[in-house]
Amino acid sequence: MQIPLLQGPAVCSSLEALSKAAAECMRCPLGATRIRSVFSDGSPQAQIMLIGEGPGQQEDESGIPFVGRAGQLLTQMLASAGIDRQQDIYICNTVKCRPPQNRKPQASEMEACFPYLSGQIQNVQPKIIVLAGATAVQDILKTKQGITKIRGQWFEGPNGAKLMPIFHPSYLLRNPSQTEGSPKWLMWQDLQTVRKEAEAQGIQLHGTPSPFI
Ligand code: URA
Numbered sequence: 015m016q017i018p019l020l021q022g023p024a025v026c027s028s029l030e031a032l033s034k035a036a037a038e039c040m041r042c043p044l045g046a047t048r049i050r051s052v053f054s055d056g057s058p059q060a061q062i063m064l065i066g067e068g069p070g071q072q073e074d075e076s077g078i079p080f081v082g083r084a085g086q087l088l089t090q091m092l093a094s095a096g097i098d099r100q101q102d103i104y105i106c107n108t109v110k111c112r113p114p115q116n117r118k119p120q121a122s123e124m125e126a127c128f129p130y131l132s133g134q135i136q137n138v139q140p141k142i143i144v145l146a147g148a149t150a151v152q153d154i155l156k157t158k159q160g161i162t163k164i165r166g167q168w169f170e171g172p173n174g175a176k177l178m179p180i181f182h183p184s185y186l187l188r189n190p191s192q193t194e195g196s197p198k199w200l201m202w203q204d205l206q207t208v209r210k211e212a213e214a215q216g217i218q219l220h221g222t223p224s225p226f227i
Contacts, residue, residue, distance in 0.1 A: 029058055033132045036110045042126035044111035044119075050077035054106045054134065055099070061217045062103045062208065063086075063175075065131065067149040067182065068119045074112035079105050084183040088146070091183070095205035096223035097212075103168035104138050106131065108153040124153045135172055141215055143171045144208060147182025155179070166204045169212075176211060180204045192227045202227050 028037070033053040039045050052069040055078050072082040080088050089099050097103055108117040109127045119127075131153070135143070145151050148161045154177070155169060164179050171177030181201050189197045212219055 027133055029054070029134065029137045029146055032137075033131055036130050039110070039127075039130075042109075042111075042123045044082065044109060044113060044123055047114055048111040049074045051110045052077055052079050052107065052112070053110055053130075053227040054104060055079050056103045056105045057101050058138055060102055060104045060138070061215070062144065063098065063135065063138055063142070064105045064144045064146055065150045065154065066105070066146045068105045068107045068109040069112040070116050071112070079107055080183075084187055087186060088183040091201060091205055091226055093221055094224050094226035095100050095202075095209045096219050096221035097205065097209060098220040101220040102212075104134070104140065108150050110123055127133060128153070134187075139173055140171075141174055141217060142211060143175050143177040145177065145179045147180075147185065149182075151179045153160060166200065166207065170226055178208060199227055 033051075034053045036053050037088070039051065052073045066080060069079065070082050073085070074078055087096070090093075092099055092103065092185060099105070108124050110130055111127075113119050143154075145154055151157065151159070151161060151164065157164075160181055161181060165181055167178065169179075171179040181197050183203075186198050186201055192198050206223075209219065209223065
C-alpha cells in the first residue's frame with residue numbers, strides 16, 4: 015500500500031525547520047493548549063522510524079515523545095529486541111501537541127499535523143516504519159482495520175520502506191500478561207521480526223538482544 019505524502023513547503027523543510035515550525039504551530043486547536051510541542055526523539059540518521067499516537071502529560075511537559083509509563087515500557091521492549099532508543103530508531107507521533115485529557119487526536123488534528131509527519135518521513139527516509147497503535151495506522155494506512163488483525167504484518171510504506179503495525183504500549187500496560195499469545199507476547203514477537211528485517215537489510219543496530227519474556 016502506498017502512502018500519499020503531502021507536497022508543500024513544510025515537506026521540503028529540514029527537520030530543524032519543521033521542529034521550529036511545530037513549536038509555534040496553530041494549524042489546529044491543540045496548539046492553544048500545549049505546554050511544548052513534541053517533535054521527535056532518537057536519531058534522525060536511524061533507518062527505523064516509530065510513529066505513535068500523540069503526546070501525553072509527561073511528553074507535553076518534557077517535549078520528548080514516549081517518556082511516560084507507556085514510553086518506558088516501549089523503551090524497555092525495544093532494548094530487549096536489541097534496538098537502542100537513542101541510536102537505532104527515530105520516534106515521533108501523528109500529532110505533535112497533546113490532546114486535552116489524553117483523548118485520541120481527531121481526524122482534523124491529524125490532518126493539520128500531517129505535513130510535519132510527512133516531512134519527518136521524507137527527511138529521515140527510514141527503511142522500516144513501525145506504527146504503534148490504531149491511531150497511527152489510521153493516519154498512515156488510512157484503514158479502519160483493527161490493529162489486532164493487522165499487527166505483525168508487513169505493508170508497503172513510502173519510498174520503498176517496509177511498514178509494520180504493532181500494538182500501542184499503553185494497551186500492553188492494560189494487558190500485562192506475558193503468556194504465549196498475549197498482546198505483550200505478540201509485541202515481543204513483532205519487535206523481534208523488526209530486528210530480523212533490519213539485519214536482513216544490513217542495518218546495523220547498537221543494542222544487544224536480551225529475553226524480555
Ligand atoms: N507518548 C507518546 O509520545 N505517544 C504516544 O502515542 C503515547 C505516549
